[in-house]
Amino acid sequence: MIPDARTDTEGAPRRRVVDGSHVDVAIIGGGQAGLSLSWHLTRAGTDHVVLERDTIAHDWIDRRWNAFTLVTPNWQCRLPGYPYDGDDPTGFMKRDEVHAWIRRYARSFAAPVVEGVLVTRLREGRAGYEVVTDQGTLTADQVVVATGGYHRPVLPAAAGRVAPHIVQVHSADYRSPEALPEGGVLVVGSGQSGAQIAEDLFLAGKRVHLALGSAPRCARFYRGRDCIDWLDEMGVYDIPVEAQVGGLTKRESTNHYMTGRDGGRDIDLRAFARDGMALYGRMTTVEGTALGFTPTAEASLDHADSVMESIKTNIDEYIERAGIDAPTEARYSPVWRPEREVEALDLDAAGIASIVWAVGFRSDYEWIQVGVFDGAGHPTHRRGVTSAPGLYFLGLPWLHTWGSGRFAAVARDAEHLASRILTHEAPALFEREPVSG
The missing domain is CATH 3.50.50.60 (FAD/NAD(P)-binding domain)
Structure with a gap:
């Protein structure tokens, strides 16, 4: 048994x-x-x-x-x-x-x-x-x-150059905001795990810093239904990998971020930034407590939103073709844009005590x-x-x-x-x- x-x-x-x-x-x-x-x-x-x-x-x-x-x-x-x-x-x-x-x-x-x-x-x-x-x-x-x-969880070589007093965990080992030390948290990576962990920390009242990658996002609900319901009905999940744009390279693609938490909702990183989360471009350099980033935060957000909106367009076209009576819905309008791109950060000066590496597995x-x-x-x-x-x-x-x-x-x-x-x-x-x- x-x-x-x-x-x-x-x-x-x-x-x-x-x-x-x-x-x-x-x-x-x-x-x-x-x-x-x-x-x-x-x-x-x-x-x-x-x-x-x-x-x-x-x-x-x-x-x-x-x-x-x-x-x-x-x-x-x-x-x-x-x-x-x-x-x-x-x-x-x-x-x-x-x-x-x-x-x-x-x-x-x-x-x-x-x-x-x-x-x-x-x-x-x-x-x-x-x-x-x-x-x-x-x-x-x-x-x-x-x-x-x-x-095997991936830790980049940069993790070995972080000052020893900074606590570092991989997303596979992250359990809760309470398990991390007092102070701010830097999450590196904005795929499904990174975006959801950043949300988990932010909702717990942590000061969250998020280094963005190129992950796309998807709306949770659109025109009266869960987007996954629409995509399933459209047959999107049944298209063989060989028939996808890019073919077998799709196996290396990053999943869209959203959440099922509290009944399901979008993860809108712009809204989090408006409310106090700090967003950065891709991390490039690490030396002790000094970090460098490319000025790509806005481009990453724009890309994620464009993918989300393209999915909505596909749903609109399917509804039209199938003659489905579905409520209309306004498209997303960005609620925040960075006034400037932050390219340098000192962990101690920002009060960051821990890093969560959400950069994947091999x-x-x-x-x-x-x-x-x-x-x-x-x-x-x-x-x-x-x-x-x-x-x-x-x-x-x-x-x-x-x-x-x-x-x-x-x-x-x-x-x-x-x-x-x-x-x-x-x-x-x-x-x-x-x-x-």
Whole structure:
């Protein structure tokens, strides 16, 4: 039995890897992606195991702050055989609710998860694959890597040049405003995490400084509906990555910032600046407490707003084509512009005691000793199917579509891979189609 909460794992019966054992399919990773595939394989009666380094869905607790809320509405929380089971489909689940929901999912079909096992190496064996763990080695005919794409928090080299008395944390380790020392906070990066953490700090009364990047933004609601509702109905989340402008380079794109907090709303950094948040361009230099920035804050804000407005235009055009009776709504008008760009800042003089680095993650596949990676270390695949027979990836952002990072599309990607696994079609697929990175 899989316990409901992490504290309940103590004393509960736990599966372990049996050294020298064999399974038809080994799934590495016990989050929503690995569990979604496990549901299909369980239903098909396929012998398989899910290997989880920590506990089921632990990332939702271990790498997100206390006030974290999903950006996507609850109705999009659909996994195979398991729709959202709450009473607020248009609301947004909080961190702990998501964690509990996924763990209930695992229990709902008795997923064969081995928790607390670290996979240290994956290599080709005489027949199939050898999965080396800290509990022994097992073999599998097919293997699915469902560990996601965000493995190691990125800290720029500049972090090593910050004065030692300044507290520094990565966004993955940020938990709450109260956990930081008294004084102002500099957040570096304005993607989804950076913008939401800056909001969290600002609402708590912290003096917040935010170094902007090039992330776009999206309105929460427009013309009577959540923008995600409109985009889903328009099929935007279902367009394959190969058909996107820029093609496979979309896999490196930054998500739009918005929030599901307090029922969902825009994150308007201009409004925060009007009310006291300090905004800067991209950080360029660090030496002790002296920081330098490019004068790009206004351009970053303009870019984010232009993307938001272009999305609204697409929605307007869809409403017109479909003949939908929807309320009209005025477009956004900037509520603040910088009088001047600040290009230099002294942390001590500004009363800044801590820095939150919200500059992303990098993948780490060094433990996989199979030649399916490009020169940058990214797995090459087409919708999760690699050129190595029987080796697959699942749960990556833009695995197939923009929606691949969302629960409902993870479910579709898992169904697709399950069909490949059950028929073992990988070699034929790559005879027809080139491998894509």
